[in-house]
Each structure stands twice: as structure tokens, then as C-alpha cells.
Amino acid sequence: MKRRRFLLGAAAAGAAAAQSRPTPTPAPTPVPGPVLRLGPERLAVTESPHQRELKRALFERLNADRAANGVAPLLWEPRAARVADRFCLDAALGASFGHWDPEGRAPYVRWALAGGVDYHAENVGAYSISGGRLPAPLLELALESHAAMMAERPPHDGHRRTILDPTLTHVGIGVGAAGGQVRMAQEFTRVGFEWIEVPAAPLRAGATARFAARPLAGREIGLVEVRFEPPPRPLPPADGRHGAAYGYPPIARSLYPRTAAGVRYLDGSTGDFRVQADGSFETSFALDRGPGLYLVLCYLRDGPGEMQAFTAAGIVAHPW
Numbered sequence: 001m002k003r004r005r006f007l008l009g010a011a012a013a014g015a016a017a018a019q020s021r022p023t024p025t026p027a028p029t030p031v032p033g034p035v036l037r038l039g040p041e042r043l044a045v046t047e048s049p050h051q052r053e054l055k056r057a058l059f060e061r062l063n064a065d066r067a068a069n070g071v072a073p074l075l076w077e078p079r080a081a082r083v084a085d086r087f088c089l090d091a092a093l094g095a096s097f098g099h100w101d102p103e104g105r106a107p108y109v110r111w112a113l114a115g116g117v118d119y120h121a122e123n124v125g126a127y128s129i130s131g132g133r134l135p136a137p138l139l140e141l142a143l144e145s146h147a148a149m150m151a152e153r154p155p156h157d158g159h160r161r162t163i164l165d166p167t168l169t170h171v172g173i174g175v176g177a178a179g180g181q182v183r184m185a186q187e188f189t190r191v192g193f194e195w196i197e198v199p200a201a202p203l204r205a206g207a208t209a210r211f212a213a214r215p216l217a218g219r220e221i222g223l224v225e226v227r228f229e230p231p232p233r234p235l236p237p238a239d240g241r242h243g244a245a246y247g248y249p250p251i252a253r254s255l256y257p258r259t260a261a262g263v264r265y266l267d268g269s270t271g272d273f274r275v276q277a278d279g280s281f282e283t284s285f286a287l288d289r290g291p292g293l294y295l296v297l298c299y300l301r302d303g304p305g306e307m308q309a310f311t312a313a314g315i316v317a318h319p320w
Helices: 010-019 054-069 078-094 107-113 138-150 159-165
Strands: 007-009 033-040 120-129 170-178 181-190 193-199 208-215 219-228 252-253 263-265 280-286 292-301 307-309 311-316
Touching: 054 138, 054 159, 054 170, 054 181, 078 107, 078 170, 078 181, 078 252, 107 120, 107 292, 107 311, 120 159, 138 159, 138 170, 138 252, 159 181, 193 311, 208 219, 208 292, 208 311, 219 280, 252 280, 280 292
Parallel strands: none
Antiparallel strands: 007 263, 033 193, 120 181, 170 181, 193 208, 208 280, 219 252, 219 292, 292 307, 292 311
16 A cells, blocks of 8 residues: 655645645544553564464475565564464364354454454465365465465465565465365564554543654654455455455545645645654544444655555444
8 A cells, every 4th residue: 555645835825725635534542551562572473383384395495486577575473374274174074165253353453353463465365165175285275276376477466566565575375175165364564663552451432542653763654544444244255355366444534744834735724733853643533433443544655745644553443
């Protein structure tokens, strides 16, 4: 996901108001409450022993394909591997396909509920055979699934483009098999923050949520989007989401950093939150769409022009 930030000098701001972003809602006063700071340790959770050698082989193949295309290697993300394992096993047991699990949760929902806060993208492969007897070892089938993704051609090459995305930094791989059902998932992330703070527990709908973070050196915040996902519902077999592509939910609110003196956004505003000297920032917003998941996407830039999304931190509003 990419966004652009447009600024004007104070004298030109009024003339450009027709092209402005939506008028921001004043930030509510934060309600004091415990927060959870997720720093570098979020990338080093306990590794799952499930199919360790198979995952290593898939990880090496994925990075070999990136190297062959001039793309830097990915680092291993054990939390993402755990999320992938659980999803793949559930999908194999239920003989379900696609990105949604049987409870109707999209990949970004599962990632957020597992404590993931970095930007997330998912590839899923499936193999199914009647009779319950696999014709080849599990590793061979998983490697074939990955090879099929790499063999895609435009415009239907979404899996391949994700594998070769140079902005992604980490990956966790999961696999699950039951009877004649095999599922393999690649859970990619993009790490751009030294630390991220979110509420330590679910909040009630209508409350005010606080979010804070500090980008890694060399990056600066350009935009914060709050997106809203209602509570999931079980996914019946005939649901059209089976096998369909997915995207992040709609934008509920956009928040911008305060501008320097004499500089305004196109609508004449000066922004919504302050950025500190060390690059860290803090903002707040109301959970005013009712119960569900409020997904915070932060867009960073490391120079002029386009910004890239680097978080997918989820804040849950109950009752779920």
C-alpha cells in the first residue's frame, strides 16, 4: 500500500482547498489505561517445532528465488510461522480454501489477534486429493505449491509479486495436512518501527484508543490510517470469499502529522498529532464504529514522494 502526502506553503493553501483531504475529526482526549509496548523482542517469540526442516527448505527456496531476481533476502518471523501453522491445520481439517479461516477471519485479523503489529501480507497454496493418500512427501507438495506461485504471469501474478516484493522484510511459513488435504501459507511482514504501543487489553466500543510508535532511523511518519473491520462471522461453504483475493478494510479515519510553521496541507489544516525530535509520535481516536477490529496502518517515508505502509496493529473493541 502506498500513499502520497501533499503540502503547500501557507499562501497557496486556500487556492488548493478543492483538492483537500477530508476535514479531520478533532482527536478525542485519551482515556488513561495500560498500554503494551512491542519492541524488537516482538520478532523473537518462541519458535514452533512443527515441520521445522520442511519450513527451512521452503524458506531457503523462497530466498533463493528472491536472490535470482535481484531482491534482498527475508528474515525469519517465528510469530508469523505460528499463525500460519494454525491457519493451515484448520484449513486442512475443514477442507477449506482461500485466505479466510472457518470463523470468517481475514489474514490481517488473525495476525492482529495473535499480537502481530507489523504490516502483513499472505500467500496461500492448497493441494487436495480424494482418498486421503498423498502421492508425494509433504515437502515435495509444498515446494510444488511455491513453484506454481513463482510461475504466475501478469496480470494474474499476485503471489509471485508478493514473494518478490523488495519492501517486505520478514516471513513465516506454515504447513498443515489432514487426509488428502495439504495447505501451505507464507506470512510476510514489513518492519519499519523500533517500537509500537497499543492498548494492553480490548477496549469497549465508544472508548478512546491511544496509539504511539517510533520509526526506525532514517524513516519518518507521513500518515496514520484507522480502518475498521466488524466482528467476523462463520464462513459457510458457499460463501464467495472462498478462493477470492483479499484487501484491508475501508478507511474510517486519516490522521496527519503537524506541519512546520507556515506550512499547511491542501485543505488549509496543520495536522492532527505532533512528531517528537526522535521521530516518535502519539495519537488517539474514538472507537466509534462499534464493536470490531480497528486496524492502524502507519505510512512511513525515507525520502520525498511515495510512502509505504509499515504497521497493521489491531485494537479490539468488545463485545466481539
